[in-house]
Every structure is written in structure tokens, then in C-alpha cells.
Amino acid sequence: MQSKINKLLNELNEQLNFINLEIDNQLTRCESAIDIILKTIQALKLTINKNSFKSEGEEIQFFKETKPQFVSKLIYYNTIFKIEMKKPNGGNRILKKYYNNELGKLKAFFDNELEFYKYYRSGSTYLDYKYFLRGKFDIKMSLDNHYFESDTKFSTSHDFKVAKILANDLIQLYLENQLILIDNKDGAEKSQRKPNIKMTWTGSKVALIELMYALHTEGVFNNGASDLKDIAEYFEHIFEIDLGQYRRAFLEIRARKSDKTKFLTTLNEALLKRMENSDEVI
Known part of the structure; x- marks a missing residue:
């Protein structure tokens, strides 16, 4: 089963790389990526439904490490699509305020999930049996409504939170990069020290x-x-x-x-x- 999952992930990464190479428009790129990711996740779900985990450790590993790699990509492209769709028309000052507000939303998620964030980032495992085994949820752990609406055969109480954390890292990079691009357009000085020697590309x-x-x-x-x-x-x-x-x-x-x-x-x-x-x- 693991070989099938690895193949799905590798093929997905290749398709996303191709999209990023060939499509310049951000909205079109996101739409194409979302379509591919949804189909891949459906194939992943079928693979899990047709096979059984050999042990609880294997199940934990899948929902803690493997599945979030797929779902985080969906969250990322869907979030970027919504951000760019809602982007206001206006000057750089308005755009900077907009992107900074989006960064604020990421911080709010971080603040709300601080306890689990520390658990996951520190590599802790003592609660994995509650977080990443199907049907082992604890109502006292502030579960999202998303969990109760999801397929319990393909979800645990916290695998989506891990995917969200991974996606937020990339979303933060995207937003910060947009702010840098705006600053560069404004002629702002770069934060890094300029080299004293000018480098010229002399190759072809x-x-x-x-x-x-x-x-x-x-x-x-x-x-x-x-x-x-x-x-x-x-x-x-x-x-x-x-x-x-x-x-x-x-x-x-x-x-x-x-x-x-x-x-x-x-x-x-x-x-x-x-x-x-x-x-x-x-």
C-alpha cells in the first residue's frame, strides 16, 4: 500500500510542478492545481478503503505525516485562490494592508491552536493515539466542526490540523513575498546588505x-x-x-x-x- 501512496504523491508533485512552469496566471494555476489535487486525494481515499493498516503505528504515521502532505496542498492553493479573488483594486498601500490582514488571519490560527502547534512542532508522540487514530477522538480537545462532517474512515481528529499548519507555512511565504514585491515596486531599499561587487552573467x-x-x-x-x-x-x-x-x-x-x-x-x-x-x- 505504501508504494501506491508514494506513487500518488510523486505524480501529484510532478503535475503541480508542470502547472507552475506552464501557467503564469495565479488564479488559473490555482484552479488547475485544485482539480488535480482533488482527484489525487480521491484516489488516495480509495487506496485506504481497499487496504488495511498493518498496525496502529502505521495508521498514525499515515494520518500524522502522509495524508497532510496531500491535503496541505489543497488548502494552500484554495486559500491563495480566495486571497487573489478578493484582492482589492487600488494602490500599493491598500494592497499591503490587505496582505497584512491575511497574515493576521494566519497568526490567529496559530494563537488558537498554540497547544497542538507546540505538540506537533516539538515532535511529541504521547497523544498520537488520540490525535491520529480513527474513532479515537476526545471531545474535550476542542474539535473543529470539520471533523464531524468528514468521512471518519478517512479522517482523524487532528490530521486536518497538521495539513493546515503545513499549508500556513507556505501561505505565509506567499504573502510575505507579495509584500516584498510591493516594497520593491515602491523603490524601498532592500533589507539585505548590497554587495560591493557587481556580478555580471557572462554565460549564454x-x-x-x-x-x-x-x-x-x-x-x-x-x-x-x-x-x-x-x-x-x-x-x-x-x-x-x-x-x-x-x-x-x-x-x-x-x-x-x-x-x-x-x-x-x-x-x-x-x-x-x-x-x-x-x-x-x-
Whole structure:
């Protein structure tokens, strides 16, 4: 059963990465992601209904660690969709107030769930048998109405709370990034110290585009929440370079008959050679 679950999660991540690469519009991206995630969660539910957990430990592990990875993505994209749908028209001052209010909602959740948040973040396990076993809920633990409306064969009293915590981390990053973008548009000084040396990209544009797609695919910026367009604009800004039609360039890279990742392969070979050189001064 675990192999089927892992396959579902890997396929979901691949599909979401593809959506983030190909769709620039935030609302359209969220709609597509939500549709895919819902179908994947339904497949996950069918897998659980058709199979039995071998032990209580396996059941706890699924509802504490595995299922929240799926549901957190649904919460994230659905929340971002609602935030962007309700975004007011107006200047940067109005937008900053709006996004800060949304951050306030995240803090309110944190304050309301502080006890469980500490339990989960600290890696505690002494209440797992109540939190993450089906049918073991305790009414004294301030249960959400969501639990009573959910499928008890596919839910425990606290697996949704874990998913909410994971989603909120990404939502916070998204909101903070939007605020940074607004500040940059206003010409605000960056909080980080500016380097004394200006770095100029002297490689080819195609090489930089290949590197950019690789970094975005790996999700190394903002826990994978950064848009490809934002990364491209950031690269263009710091290197003062025009990447042009980088999506078309990516299609050309993908169409290469041999060594599709030519630049990345060169980087790998050069770094390995440097590591093998014992006389290299670090």
C-alpha cells in the first residue's frame, strides 16, 4: 500500500510542478492545481478503503505525516485562490494592508491552536493515539466542526490540523513575498546588505534559462512556492539581462536530440573535477 501512496504523491508533485512552469496566471494555476489535487486525494481515499493498516503505528504515521502532505496542498492553493479573488483594486498601500490582514488571519490560527502547534512542532508522540487514530477522538480537545462532517474512515481528529499548519507555512511565504514585491515596486531599499561587487552573467542566456528551470523544478526558492515568472524577473534584475522568450528557449532545450541538460552536465563535471583536485585551495 505504501508504494501506491508514494506513487500518488510523486505524480501529484510532478503535475503541480508542470502547472507552475506552464501557467503564469495565479488564479488559473490555482484552479488547475485544485482539480488535480482533488482527484489525487480521491484516489488516495480509495487506496485506504481497499487496504488495511498493518498496525496502529502505521495508521498514525499515515494520518500524522502522509495524508497532510496531500491535503496541505489543497488548502494552500484554495486559500491563495480566495486571497487573489478578493484582492482589492487600488494602490500599493491598500494592497499591503490587505496582505497584512491575511497574515493576521494566519497568526490567529496559530494563537488558537498554540497547544497542538507546540505538540506537533516539538515532535511529541504521547497523544498520537488520540490525535491520529480513527474513532479515537476526545471531545474535550476542542474539535473543529470539520471533523464531524468528514468521512471518519478517512479522517482523524487532528490530521486536518497538521495539513493546515503545513499549508500556513507556505501561505505565509506567499504573502510575505507579495509584500516584498510591493516594497520593491515602491523603490524601498532592500533589507539585505548590497554587495560591493557587481556580478555580471557572462554565460549564454540559454545556459541561464536552463539553470533557472532546474532551480524552479527543484523548488529551492520559498519552499517551491515561487512562480517561474518571478524567478525569471529576479534573475533579469540582479544580472541586468533580458531573458526574452525564455519559455520558447526551454522548448528548444527540451527538443535537443542529445544532452538536454548541457549546461547542468558541464557544471556537474567541472565541480567533480574540482573536488578531485586535492591541491585546490578552498
